[in-house]
Amino acid sequence: MRKIKNCFRIILLLNSIISYSQNREILILDSATKLPVETVNIYYPEIQEGTFTNSDGKATINIREYDLRISHIAYQEKIINSKELQNLNTLYLTPKSVILDEVIVSSFNITKALKYVLENYENLYENQPFEKECNFKETLSIDNNLKRLIVTKVNWWSRSYNYRQLRDLKLRLGSIDFNINNPMDIFTDIPKENIPSNSGFIDTKNLINNVYLNIFLINFIKINPKLNFIIENSSANEILVSFTSDWKKRYTYSFRSKGKIIFDKETKAIISFTNEVENKNRVTKSYTIRANKEFSYETISSSSILNFQKNKNNKWTVNSFEVSADFNITYNDVKHNGNIKNNLYVLKNTQIEKVKNAGLINLSKPIYQNLPKDIVTNSNAILLSEEERNFIDVNDVVKNK
Structure with a gap:
């Protein structure tokens, strides 16, 4: 009877482990x-x-x-x-219900609200050393066709969510789920010019300057000392503000910022920031490496999105980040549309004082150039879209031919 009971306990234990996982x-x-x-x-x-x-x-x-x-x-x-x-x-x-608070509308000043966040930054956002286990995804599309898909784990360690200098930050690669980087196929008459290393990327240091809210805000306020804004709506706990800047001239092109910011009513912290930079006539002329043929590169717009949530210490912490750019490449009188996008999704957050230096990313290079080619797993935490799965399937067929 005791053996039967023991077996029954083992079965129950196995069932609980299976259901748990x-x-x-x-x-x-x-x-x-x-x-x-x-x-x-x-x-x-x-x-x-x-x-x-x-x-x-x-x-x-x-x-x-x-x-x-x-x-x-x-x-x-x-x-x-x-x-x-x-x-x-x-x-x-269910979408959040919208209310319009006349008191907020009459008294709100966006510049003061941004400066308040900077002045109270360490009280609002996590200020202890942390390590975040993240999914990093990079896509590059030309003429609405995927050319690059990279999905990898990245461990992000920092002394706090307050960026001062590079030594306070470490990025370490984890398992690589997908690493497909195809030629752009723009230089049709010079196939060798289409190698992936000639395709676009988002500089890693630029990513860092956007993912840390304090340095992003310092730069944003400096570029946009005056903003036109509207309080679009408000929920019980949040204020949503849309903004635009005036057009500014820089070198041979013009640009302006527009976007949306969501403030937490209780703490006055920024809990979501979407910023798009539109460009006019931002065109760079260049030449192919081998054939020395002219082509032009036009940056149409770039955008960044930061979203936050509260951690166990009641501090605001990043939970997702996106930066992207739309561009045109004109070659042989043919214009090609392009988009490059980097996403960072925080999957797990841990307070930790120190981390090992093994596998650190070279922050002077784009992330895709840090990836080893032979370490690929299928432990993807963020599901791929149907378009991305089809892209992988097509590349697997080509590879196996």
């Missing part, structure tokens, strides 16, 4: 439009671990014995326990 794919839709919602944060606050939905509104989450928080800056937050998660396939998010 289960993954659940979730589809998240807008309750009104029934359209998929991208970059929804699906997160266990208790262990500071989670993931995000892709452009198809899908995500895979490990089932843990904790409450799960479903949040997006534009939607009402939901809390789901592990039992509910077991049977959950599709979840609908």
Whole structure:
């Protein structure tokens, strides 16, 4: 009888381990439009671990014995326990209700609000050493066709979320899920000019200057001392402000900023910042390396998006970041449209004083040039979109021919 009981206990234990390690794919839709919602944060606050939905509104989450928080800056937050998660396939998010607070409208000053964040920065944002386990994704598209797809784990260590100098920051590569970097196929009459190293990239130091809010704000205020703004709407806890700057002349081109900022009403912290820089006539002429033939590169616009959430210490912390650029390349009188995008998704946050230096990224190079070619796994935490999966399938077919 005792043996039977022991066997029964082992079976129960195995069942609990299996159920604990289960993954659940979730589809998240807008309750009104029934359209998929991208970059929804699906997160266990208790262990500071989670993931995000892709452009198809899908995500895979490990089932843990904790409450799960479903949040997006534009939607009402939901809390789901592990039992509910077991049977959950599709979840609908409700857009946040909009109110207009006349007191805020009459008294709000965007420049003062930005300076307040800088002056109180260390009280608002995490100020202890941390390590964030992230998914980094880079895509490059030419004429709406994917040419580059890189998905890799990146561990981001910093003394605090207050950027001062490079030595206070370390980025370390983890497992590489996908590393496909195809030629742009723009220089059709000179195939050797199309090597991936000639294609565009976003400088890693520029990424750093955008992902740390303090240095981003210093630069933003310096470039935009005066902004035109409108308080679009407000929820119970947030104020959403849209802004534009006047056009400014620099060298031979003109530019302006526009975007949206969401402030937390209670702390006055910035919890979401979207900034787009539009350009006019930002054209650079260059020549191919081998044939010395002229082509032109035009930067149309660039944008950056920072989103935050509160950590266990009640400080605001980055949970996702995106930077992208739209451009044109004209060669042999043919104009090609391009887009390059880098995304950083924070999957897990840990307070840690020191980290090892093994595998550190060279911050003077673009991230894709730091990737070893032979270390590829399939432990992808952020689900790929249908377009990205098709791109991988096509490349696998080509590789196996």
